[in-house]
Amino acid sequence: MNARTIELLAPAKNVSCGIAAIDHGADAVYIGGPLFGARAAAANSLVDIERLVAYAHQFRARVYVALNTLLEDDELDVAVRLIHQLYSIGVDALIIQDVGLLEADLPPIPLHSSTQMNNRTVEKVRFWEEMGFTQVVLARELSLAQIRQIRDATTVPLEFFVHGALCVSYSGQCYISEVMAGRSANRGQCAQFCRHAFDLVDGQGTVLVKDRHLLSLKDLDLSNHLGALIDAGISSFKIEGRLKDVSYVKNVTAAYRLALDAIIDTRNDLLRASSGRCQFRFTPDPARSFSRGATTYFVHRRDKAMAEIRTPKSIGKRIGRVSTVDARSFTLAGDEAVHNGDGLCFFDRDNTLVGVRVNRVEGRTIFPKDGVARLRLSPGTEIFRNFDIQFNRVLEQSTLCRQLAVRMRLAEHAEGVQLTITDEDEIASTTTIETDKETAIKGETISSVAVRQLKKSGGTVFTVSDVSLDLSPGRFLPASVLNALRRKAFARHLEIRRASYPRQEKIRPRNDAPWVAATVAYTDNITNRNAAIFFLHHGVRQLHPELLRAGNVPECALMTTKYCIRFQLGLCSGAKIQKGRIAEPLFLTDKTGTYELCFDCSRCEMAVRNIEHHQQ
Incomplete structure (x- = not known):
């Protein structure tokens, strides 16, 4: 049996984050270019990317550029010129979403199919393999069984997110920012509607839940499931975070480097994807970086509580409970050390997140910067740390560890x-x-x-x-x-x-392999002439331009999710709905509008629709 290469793929907001990721064990990094990346706030110059390429290649590590937005007609030529420039400076692959690029004159640079291409089925992944993609980023919602099914039917390397923030909608299938705010998430301008606070209202107008972040998911953490993912067929393990700071990148990358090495070093059928070894002067702990709490999502089974509806902010690591409170301080039970300058937080009696800046510590007694009276603390309150000043100082000094x-x-x-x-x-x-x-x-x-x-x-x-x-x-x-x-x-x-770096090139085949469906819709994200031509080349009989934009389709789903609010709130047990407890339909409301929740229990999916738009 040939050994399989296992890749740790880390995010880079900028070249400093990219170098830090390589230093801390990444086999590859993904970074936005000057234009057309799905994180508009994380653009980088060609000069910086070329510098990162040179640094990565000395370790045989790779640099992937995220060019994963949808393009308008007047942007196609600009995007193609940029791709030629990226190829010329040595970028190893592009992560793309827009199939219009497959109809353009591209250099032989490998292409990765972005998770925004909604890669959930055997048929979809097999099609991208036939189109010449060299790696496919699977949907985050897949289970181990579904991953195995895709692996058994295809040979293209499979990439999977294992850590970081989660989109509540299937990636590429969220249109709420586009329709409601004129900012397309598929063009790198997500307005973060899923992090809003909503009221949940039933069909009789009864408020079931008030002012809670009902669409805000916890952060993914599959660090304890890497071996199972390898056995299911994943070869690239991706950390989310192209907007995260350098400390997050160092800490989380190091944690997954150690976890993967512990597996690879005991198996003859696995190889590391790059060269060099890391020695860290700190103990990696992702909970000490930005964290909304952890979920395993759907990898084994549906997580019982995958949303953190109380806050969309970082909670961090639980460090103990309050044992006593006095006029100027409180005492914390537990073994985790607290330091002057730490940022702590807790949920008060109304389940609102309250922040605490530590001014002074004496043993286990903590003196908050702004006093105790405003906090309304009581014994037994759980305390979390969302800013660890000493740990961050250690991370700042962590360089050249590879x-x-x-x-x-x-x-x-x-x-x-x-x-x-x-x-x-x-x-x-x-x-x-x-x-x-x-x-x-x-x-x-x-x-x-x-x-x-x-x-x-x-x-x-x-x-x-x-x-x-x-x-x-x-x-x-x-x-x-x-x-x-x-x-x-x-x-x-x-x-x-x-x-002597072994650069890989890929000539994409020209074929007429049929698309996975006979028709297309707004969910296929066709925004330019090349994309329309692509689908016609691959068996789609006709396209109706007026139906290819979500805003033009009255019945469009603003979000389609595997996450279910009824399940999250205990109103659904498996496939059995707890009838009689609520008067459906259910609605989410906030200052931006009223949204109807539509449940497809046969698929275990939920859609979010705009009620005003639907009634027009």
């Missing part, structure tokens, strides 16, 4: 000495330096001096595992010569590694 193992051989040369470096990928380089041939008179032997000086790799990406010498007896080399040779050799070896 190194490439090399062997060295120092030998005679006609004009001096030469140093041959061979790294863990068996890439070799030889560097020569001119020097006079001197004979040792007294003191240390050349062996001990040379080994000591050549093993000094601080400030580089290398760690020297072995030094061998092939020198004349009695030969002397000053430490200054050895140091100069080592620096020159390391620089040369990096150049050779980058030049």
